[in-house]
Amino acid sequence: MSSPHPTGSNQESSRLLGEAIAQVQRVIVGQEHMVEQLMVALLAKGHCLLEGVPGVAKTLAVRSFATVVGGSFSRVQFTPDLVPSDIVGTRIYRSSQEKFDIELGPVFVNFVLADEINRAPAKVQSAMLELMAEKQVSIGGHTYPTPDPFIVIATQNPVESEGVYPLPEAQRDRFLLKVDVPYPRGNEEFEILRRMSVDPPTSTPILNPDLVRGLQRQASEVFVHNLVAEYIVRLVLATRTPAEFNMPDLTSVIQIGCSPRATLGLVAASRALALIHGRDYVLPTDVQAVAKDVMSHRLTLGFDAVADNIPPSQVVERIVAMVPPPTPVWNQGQQGQGAHPGQRPMQRQPDFS
Structure with a gap:
């Protein structure tokens, strides 16, 4: 198309x-x-x-x-x-x-x-x-x-x-x-x-x-694979219930986790970054690159964390390091597969595992 x-x-x-x-x-x-x-x-x-x-x-x-x-x-x-x-x-x-x-x-x-x-x-x-x-x-x-x-x-x-x-x-x-x-x-x-x-x-x-x-319309149409979307949701959920993601020490650090606006923001910012890099699909590295700037200011840290001068960006970096991303699997034989209807076929579309 x-x-x-x-x-x-x-x-x-x-x-x-x-x-x-x-x-x-x-x-x-x-x-x-x-x-x-x-x-x-x-x-x-x-x-x-x-x-x-x-x-x-x-x-x-x-x-x-x-x-x-x-x-x-x-x-x-x-x-x-x-x-x-x-x-x-x-x-x-x-x-x-x-x-x-x-x-x-x-x-x-x-x-x-x-x-x-x-x-x-x-x-x-x-x-x-x-x-x-x-x-x-x-x-x-x-x-x-x-x-x-x-x-x-x-x-x-x-x-x-x-x-x-x-x-x-x-x-x-x-x-x-x-x-x-x-x-x-x-x-x-x-x-x-x-x-x-x-x-x-x-x-x-x-x-x-x-x-x-x-360009804004083009960015909004950048393809997001289901596994990348699930990865974004897991990152946000990890700020609300860190113990479920093997980070029980963050339970007392984070008082209020990120809102659903963070989930939408991660998708929108990742799409924009992918377009800047000339791609029409989002990679987990795009999400990791914008995670700190999208999530840090949406976290409310507990009293002890504030007293210890723990910056929210450090908490986000820990979450990004602990939540495993999906792995891109490049398959040139499946050119353009996985794109939604109306999406231009991609030159090298990754699948994820």
């Missing part, structure tokens, strides 16, 4: 996505994982939370990413005195017309950069929750949908505690990915100095909203 997508084959899509990622890398030194995960979030139609100390190029990465992908972009700096109408819009009285008009806020764009999102109070967080979950806002009894594609990329600073409102669990769960942004390595720091101290490079647009919508 011929592809309905304007982007053509998976190899062509992968080349296009690789070119877009390379354009962001012209500006951002290192941080390959963060840039790739931003693209995964976009293809999977999910939101992304970046956490790192100040000055590690979180905001610059998002600005460069929005430029490369095309579409409209706005940055909202979250502060403790922010109110919901500052971000979603409000009703304004026009005396000349003797009626109220709706003035839409800065979030009606394709890319919203919510800078230091944990600085805003509860009312703003609730407005963001509707925006992220429903991709719409309600003003004056009317509902206004956001543009398509729409993605919220938020940043937060993990070291400050003064004037900060920690994100509630419900809102953290709305983020498909939470990416930890580390300090650059020594050679990368030198490259930052060399590249940014003269004339900083800029990125050029590669994609546009129509192309992005086509």
Whole structure:
């Protein structure tokens, strides 16, 4: 069946996505994982939370990413005195017309950069929750949908505690990915100095909203084998009942396991990563590559684990190491078998054992 997508084959899509990622890398030194995960979030139609100390190029990465992908972009700096109408819009009285008009806020764009999102109070967080979950806002009894594609990329600073409102669990769960942004390595720091101290490079647009919508459809059609789907479910179940998966020591560590949104997020993120790598099927390695960023922020650790400074990412790494994945069995004689109806036949489709 011929592809309905304007982007053509998976190899062509992968080349296009690789070119877009390379354009962001012209500006951002290192941080390959963060840039790739931003693209995964976009293809999977999910939101992304970046956490790192100040000055590690979180905001610059998002600005460069929005430029490369095309579409409209706005940055909202979250502060403790922010109110919901500052971000979603409000009703304004026009005396000349003797009626109220709706003035839409800065979030009606394709890319919203919510800078230091944990600085805003509860009312703003609730407005963001509707925006992220429903991709719409309600003003004056009317509902206004956001543009398509729409993605919220938020940043937060993990070291400050003064004037900060920690994100509630419900809102953290709305983020498909939470990416930890580390300090650059020594050679990368030198490259930052060399590249940014003269004339900083800029990125050029590669994609546009129509192309992005086509790529998102293509990512949603990437084939997931039943055994890979079962592996994803086992990973999530292991966070809820670790003793059943030979990890009784994690029972006291994990207070609340991952929600079903983690299961859906693992499938969506794995499909997006497979498309970036030019495949139209998901491998267990795709699931393992996104597991930490999809699951860590959805875990609630017990008091003792928090007191012992056990990071959630370490718990997820342990679960991924302990839950056995299915093994791909390559059989070139069964080309295209196992794909669902309407799926393009794959060049080398693996079976699993």
